[in-house]
Amino acid sequence: MDTRFDELLDFPTFQTFKVMGVADEKxxxxxxxxxxEHAPGDYAPSVKPSAKGNYHSVSVSVRVTSKEHMETIYTELAKIELVRVVL
Structure with missing residues (x-):
């Protein structure tokens, strides 16, 4: 992944990851x-259903320490089977 996170952000910082996936309790x-696994912490996710209820969005604020750390989290979240998009 070739991003410009290091040019745009000062690390460490908190980043909100928004994960959209299939509406599943898991x-x-x-x-x-x-x-x-990648950024241990005490998380309180915000879960919102889509208008038709087919998808859920999960928003979580995470402390990231570097460009590579942020890229790893994006990559690993995208590997989850229920996930469709990571923003």
Whole structure:
């Protein structure tokens, strides 16, 4: 992943990751489990259903320490089977 995060942000910083995926009760817990593996912390995700209820968005603020750390989190969140988009 070739991003410009290091040019745009001063690390360490808090970044809100918004994960959109299939409306499944396991989505939020899988997102948190992934985050705990790469950035351990006490997370309180915000979960919102889509208008038709087919998808959920999970927003979580995470302390990231570097460009590489942020890229790793984006990559690992995208690998979760229920996830469709990571913003």
């Amino acid at each position: 989505l939020a817990s899988q997102v948190i489990a992934c985050l705990q």
